Amino acid sequence: MEEYRLILVAGARPNFMKIAPLMHVLRNHQKIKPYLVHTGQHYDEKMSDLFFRQLDIPEPDINLEVGSASHAVQTALIMERFEKVCLNVKPHMVMVVGDVNSTAACTLVAAKLHIPTAHYEAGLRSRDRSMPEEINRLVTDAISDYFFTTSVDADENLINEGIPQKKIYMMGNLMIDSLYEHLKKAESLNHAIQTLDGKKTVQLDKTLPDGGYGIMTFHRPSNVDEPETLAKLVNGWGTISKDVPLLFPIHPRTVKNLKKFGLYDILASYDSIYLTEPVGYLEFIYFIRHSAFALTDSGGIQEETTALNIPCLTIRPSTERPVTIWEGSNKLITVDDIEKEVRLILKGKGKTGKTPKFWDGQTARRIVDILEDIFYV
Structure with missing residues (x-):
């Protein structure tokens, strides 16, 4: 039975709230084996053990231990170290989340090694290029192969940027999976x-x-x-x-x-x-x-x-x-x-609202269903 190797990349603390639900659904999956890679872009030794324990996920399979640096140095270090991981693991896909330097850097590495890439939280746009996160979003979405979005506006942004509709999957919000x-x-x-x-x-x-x-x-x-x-x-x-x-x-x-x-x-x-x-x-x-x-x-x-x-x-x-x-x-x-x-x-006049579509705690299950289709599992 062929095993499909999926690298999940996390670079900063909020990324783990997005990765955790996927790790839970993929736990003991018969055909998809997840490898959790922590780039170490943001790392708090004091909080680390507590964080993994609270989210009920194992320690990362691989920690690149990049640490803090300028955007250029940090991105270069991530790329250098992640390339070695990809050559060793030989994944069938790399999935990145969010919009940190690790997101863009690991997507670049995978794309140049001709490894299919998926971006969760694709299509989000602030229109403010003074934010480094916006640059990371644009770079990542320009070279990814599959796009998992959290809302309709993200789909529209990607379509306007030339991404085919068939590559876009609005599956909901993994952060809300973790929250619920x-x-x-x-x-x-x-x-x-x-x-x-x-x-x-x-x-x-x-x-x-x-x-x-x-x-x-x-x-x-x-x-x-x-x-x-x-x-x-x-x-x-x-x-x-x-x-x-x-x-x-x-x-x-x-x-x-x-x-x-x-x-x-x-x-x-x-x-x-x-x-x-x-x-x-x-x-x-x-x-x-x-x-x-x-x-x-x-x-x-x-x-x-x-x-x-x-x-x-x-x-x-x-x-x-x-x-x-x-x-x-x-x-x-x-x-x-x-x-x-x-x-x-x-005074009781604060803004209230409703919960957006698919923010229901079942996003990870839907994403894994799509991954199974992509891998023909």
């Missing part, structure tokens, strides 16, 4: 986390009121790399924290820049802003589910809040996930809009 699968488990945990200064323990109903706080994530260069923009954000966060507590699992990049620009002590001085280290996946979805709103510049949280119908305020000029605005609970705003929009939410 783990919500019950998340509820059962003891969610007590320490603030960065070690002086407070954050716990729902004790420190934070259920449904009465905001959760924040910020790491985009456009928001945290410019001192004037970051100062405006700190001021906005501080002002709204007087009306509603804010939980802020803070990205290392953001901490670094807050300290660099002399803003960290100002932010830490607000009594109702709870700064913590990044938390595990289960803790994070638990705190989203019980929040009044999310304030963010992240991509994934726009989807998670849409699935949970939690108002989401995204501080960006554009989003590659417009379905979360058309159908979901997401809203694009500017830094200057924060106070007004949060007060609308606190």
Whole structure:
């Protein structure tokens, strides 16, 4: 019986929430053998074991251990090391997810080795080429062979770029598979986390009121790399924290820049802003589910809040996930809009929406069905 070798590539933490449901469906598959490759593009040693355990996936079969570097150096290292993996494993297909440097780099390697490639989350477009993720999306989709999309607009983008309809499969959202699968488990945990200064323990109903706080994530260069923009954000966060507590699992990049620009002590001085280290996946979805709103510049949280119908305020000029605005609970705003929009939410006038088509927790099964057809399994 022929075995079909499928390499699944993950380069950053959010990629694993997309890979995990596929790993679960492919577990003990009779003909398709998955190889999980972690490029090590983003790696947090402290969180790694916890993350794989919470998602119930095995440690990666191969870790390229690339680490942080400039875009050019990181991409080159990934390509050099991934080429050796492909030559050794001889996969029948390479599947990449998302839009990080690993996504584009591994697709380039596979394409030049004439290995069929599939891109999950294909077709997403922000139209903002100042974002490195947008460049990665465009490059990956230009040379992939199969395209798995999460929404109708992604299909339309690909068709407009010349991709044949027969290569495009709108199967739903793997992030939502992970979300639905783990919500019950998340509820059962003891969610007590320490603030960065070690002086407070954050716990729902004790420190934070259920449904009465905001959760924040910020790491985009456009928001945290410019001192004037970051100062405006700190001021906005501080002002709204007087009306509603804010939980802020803070990205290392953001901490670094807050300290660099002399803003960290100002932010830490607000009594109702709870700064913590990044938390595990289960803790994070638990705190989203019980929040009044999310304030963010992240991509994934726009989807998670849409699935949970939690108002989401995204501080960006554009989003590659417009379905979360058309159908979901997401809203694009500017830094200057924060106070007004949060007060609308606190008055019960926050944006609500519906769950997009196929965001039902069964996406991985549908994708594997397509892979079986492609492999003639």
